[in-house]
Structure formats: C-alpha cells, structure tokens
Amino acid sequence: MKKILIAATAAVLATGAGLLGASAADKLKIGFIYLGPVGDLGWTYQHDLGRLEMVKEFGDKVETTFLENVSEGPDSERSIEQLARAGNKLIFTTSFGYMEPTLKVAKKYPNVHFEHATGYKRDKNMSTYSGRFYEGRYIQGIIAAKMSKSGVLGYIASFPIPEVISGINATMLGAQTINPNIKVKIIWANTWFDPGKEADAAKALIDQGADIIMQHTDSPAAMQVAAERGKLAFGQDSEMIKFGPKAQLTSTMNNWGPYYIQRVKAELDGTWKSEDFWGGLKSKLVVMAPYTNMPDDVKKLAMDTEAAIIEGRLQPFKCPIVGQDGKEVECKGGTHLDDGQVLGMNFYVKGIDEKIPGK
Template sequence: MIRPLDRRTFLAGTAAAAGLTLASGPFKAASAADPLKIGFVYVGPIGDFGWTHGHDLGRKAVETKFGDKVKTTYVENVAEGPDAERVIRKLAADGNKLIFTTSFGYMEPTLKVAKTFPNVFFEHATGFKTAPNVSVYNSRFYEGRAVVGHLAGSLTKTGKIGYIASVPIPEVVMGINATAIWARKVRPDAEVKVVWINSWYDPGKEGDAAKALIDQGVDIITQHTDSPAPLQIAEQRGVLGVGQASDMKAFAPKSQLTAIVDEWGPYYVERTQAVLDGAWKTSDTWHGLKEGFLTLSPYGDAVPEALRASADAIKNGIIDGSIHPFTGPIKNDKGEIKVADGAKLSDGDMLGMNWYVEGVSA
C-alpha cells in the first residue's frame, strides 16, 4: 500500500524515532517473508507535473514490478536543509531498507544519515559523493538540451531564447550552455537569456520569469524548473516552449515543441532487484539518451518535418556516440577558447562546469 506523507505530519514523530534508533541500534534486515520497505524523499509535490512527478512514476514502476514484495513510502515537499536530514533519518528508523533521496541538496544529509544506518541502502539523485551504503545516480540532461537548442535556434524569430534556471549548480549551467551552443550552430547570433529563481519548484516565480523574458523579446521559453507554469505563460502569450522532466503538452498544446522526459523507473526497478537479491553495491551512475535515462516527448505541431528529421539526427548521433554535445571549438562568454577544436569536454570538466559559453546572458 502506498503511504503518501506530508512533510509536517511526517516530521512530527522524528524526535521519538531518533531516540528509538539510539536505543535499538542499526536497522536489522527483514525476514524473507516481509516486504522490502522503500522510502522516497521528494523536493516538490508529486503533482508538480515535472521533476517530482517523474520520480514518483519511477516509484510506481517499482510497485508494479514487485507487487507485495515491496512497500513504498514517499515524503513530498521536503526542503533542502535540516528538514531533509530529519525526514531521511525517520525513514531509516521506520525500517526502510532502501531510500531514494531525489534532489541535489539532499547529498550531505543522506551521507550523514547513512553513517548511522550502515545496513540501509541509500540512493542519491544528482549527487557526486558515495559511501559504502550510498550510491549516486544522475541523468545526462545536457544531451536533451542539445536537441532543444537545435530546435530553439531553428525556430526563434527574434534570436532570443529564454532559460528559467533553478539553482546555480553545474547540472543547470551545463543545460544552459548546451542549449546555447546548439542554438548558435543554426543561428549564430542567438542569445540565451537566463533568469535565476533560486528554487526548483515555485510556479509563481517561474511564471513571472517567463513573463519577464517574453517582455524582453524572447520567443522561445526553456526551463530547468519543475512546474508547467512557464509553458502555460508561453501558451497564453503565443510563444513556444519546452517541457521539463515530464511531458507537459497538456498544459501548452500549441506551444510545447517537445519535453525532456526523465525515465527513472528502470533504474529504480534495477536497484530494488539488487537489494532483493542481496547484490546491491555502491555505484556511480550517469546515463543519458543511450541508456534510456531520458527521452524526448513527441514533437509539437510547430516543429516542421525537416526540423524533426535534423533534431532526430542529433539525438541519434548522441546515442551512437558520433556526436558529443560539448565538442570544440567552444568559447566562454569572454570569448576565450575553453574547448579546443575537435576536443570533447570530459565528464569531470562538465560536472564542475561554472562558466558560460558565448551567447549566454545571465
């Protein structure tokens, strides 16, 4: 049975649970007859129709696959801070053997709790630190944004592309840069105008950012935030847009060009199976289009057939390895060469990306 919990209700019993943990020691493995208890920690609501919605679809895939062999719990709207540690600790104390923490800001809280519960397996999304019982997993979102950049550069009439950004971490900067690079391959004067809202999910701020960008002449809206609000504004204002994390076409049937869709289900099923088999090992997974960690939703009516074909060629080239989205020459926003002609940016350099490419206005 699914047990959805609100953060406030969930945290009410945290102090008592912590005391029980100290008294009884680390979590003990359940008997073979008991279902595997699995906890999920979400930064937004499952109804965001974006990032958290995508992870919750992954949770449901686990339930569909394993039935009564598992029992899942999720806690939504957990802020990246002290609340996160309390929620994660409570899930572990409640007997969850496998816990997925699904936002970058949960990294340190996850590691801290993992030390106290060495017999619990933790999976942290988008992080980079592992431990004996902590794995990390991420998606190569920038691959999808290269295709989006191609679409945007091909379709913009003003040459101004909007990018509503969440928080300034390399993952987000990577997406901004991939969009700009590939937009400028077809429209050399294209400009990607960035508005930071410093939140993953804030429909009000996201909508206001979209309005501000459109008022500045932007005619295509992209985003690295979790609600459909930017696309809804795009639809209202008659400009084009791109969905984030989930297919958002229902909110903008005329405006959505495509959406970068996160596919967490197969990974969640795989890691659950590993625990059930007693084969779980620490891993660092960073997959993309090739492995099915992300896909692109069907193109909207605003994308003509020829452009669909060229976008698919880029996508297929990324999948077969003939195209790397960050292949030089690449200059930064100061005009300095950052990636030499023909060179490919390494994973390490991408994961530490803290600079903008030419054409980005942030």
C-alpha cells in the same frame, strides 16, 4: 504508568503490524525522500512516477514508503533515519540538499543501501545517480534555433548550479550549429517552484522579444504563458503538452522508473553495489517528449541528433569549447569535456552575453 504505556504501545504496534499483513516480512522495503509535494507536477512528481513504475514492475515483492515535503534543513537527517529504522533496506533521497544527511545516516546504518540523486559524495553503501539533462537541452537548442524567427531565446533558470549552467551552455552550443548569431536572454527566478513568478518571467522574456521559451524551473506556468501568447516553448521534467498543445516543441523528461527498477532488481538479487550512475538519453533516464508543433525537416533533424547522441556519435560538449572570455576551455576528456568538468561547470560558452550570478 509506564507499564500502561508499554502495554498500550504494544497494542498499537500489533494493530499496525496486523494492518500491514503477515507477508510484510518477506517484502523488500524501499523508502523515498521527496523535496516537494508529490503533486508538484515537476521534480518530485516525476520521482513518484518512477516509484510507481517500479512498484508495478515488482508488485508484491516490494513495499514502498515516501516522505514528502522534507525540507533540506535540520529535519532531513531525521526523516532519512526514520525510514532506515522503519526497516527500509534501500532508500532514495531525491534532492541535492540531502547529500550530507544521507552520508551521515549511511555511516550509521551500514546494512542499508542509500541512493542520493544529483550529489557527488559516495560511500560503500551510498550511490549517487543523476541525469545528463544537458543532452536533451542540446537537441532543444537545435530545434529552438530552427524555429525562432527573432533569433532570441528566452531561458527561465532557477539557481546557478552546474546542472542549470550546463543546460544553458548545451542549449547554446546546439543552437549555434544552426544559427551562429543566436542570442539567449536568461532570467533567474531564484526558485524551483513559484508558478506565478515563472509565468511573470515568461511574460517578461516574450515582451523583450524572445519567441521560444525554455525553462529550468518546475511548473508548467511558462508553457501555459507561451501558449497564451502564441509562442513556442519546451517543457521541463515532465510532459507538459496538456498546458500548451499548440506550444510545446518537446520536453526533456526525467524518467527515473527504469533506474529505480534496475536498482531494486539489483537489491533483490543481492548484487547491489555503490555506484555513480549518470544516465542520459541512451539509458533512457532522460527521455524526449514527442516532437510536436514543428515542420517535418526540423523534426527529422531533432530525431537524427537524438539518435547520434544515443549512439555516441555526437557529444554536446565536443571540443574545442570556447568560453565567454574567448579562451578555449581545457579539454580533459580527449575529444570532449569530461564528466567532472560538466558536473562542476561554472562558465558560460561564447555567445552568451550575460554573467553568471554571484560570480
């Protein structure tokens, strides 16, 4: 019985190898672990666009594989290890919850290079990478304050993690440069992804007087509600103008392609090193969608701000920063908050009336 099994297996593997073609051996195999389905129109969708852009750049030199809908629970370690075992030499794990499993697998496979998105633990063969999404949100804050008639911004947030908190703070700091009395109403959806709930949250915010909708959840539902109600909104993760041609002001887009290209190139050249990459507007990991539905002076202000951030003339978290409690926040970076403070941000700036959930 066992012999038959082995023979059958060999036959199957041979067929499989035949399908992949003889050139498979000299291609660099690259694996991706996705949290959602590739069609989520948000976080995973953008990672997959980045992967496709990278494939386009290198063509025959690379072969990519992805596993989608990998839950952050007990299965993720196995999924990552399966990719490593399948001969992938560079593996991108694209959600925070994969941090511990990636670390475990990285220790087991010292010759494979791992890249973990949005985490903070690294190893010799495990890099981390993420985006300075707060830079885009600072610009959004300025635009929002200029465009708002009611002086109330509506913010749909997912979970109170530092990335989201720093986004809210950056928005407010930007908005306060235009209108010191601007208000923000925050609704925690407690999900990254439930279009119905995101739409409900957008409706609630508009009904409570917000006339600009911003979101830190993944689907275009909120954009579409704003469009239907004749309000303005910002996209998230991806270009959402299709869902609100008359509503979208801009969108802070996650543009992973250039980073993937750069890392794959390093891998091909043999120069890959474990790093902590945190890219913003300057490195084009964060890209602003075209500024639309706003007068020319606001557009110019937005573009000037973008340029100033890119050139390093402007820091969204420039000191002094006053917390919600009225006390000044320690300024570890000299002229601005240092990266550690932003990465672990757990306070609201002055001007936000609400409290961080669970705090």
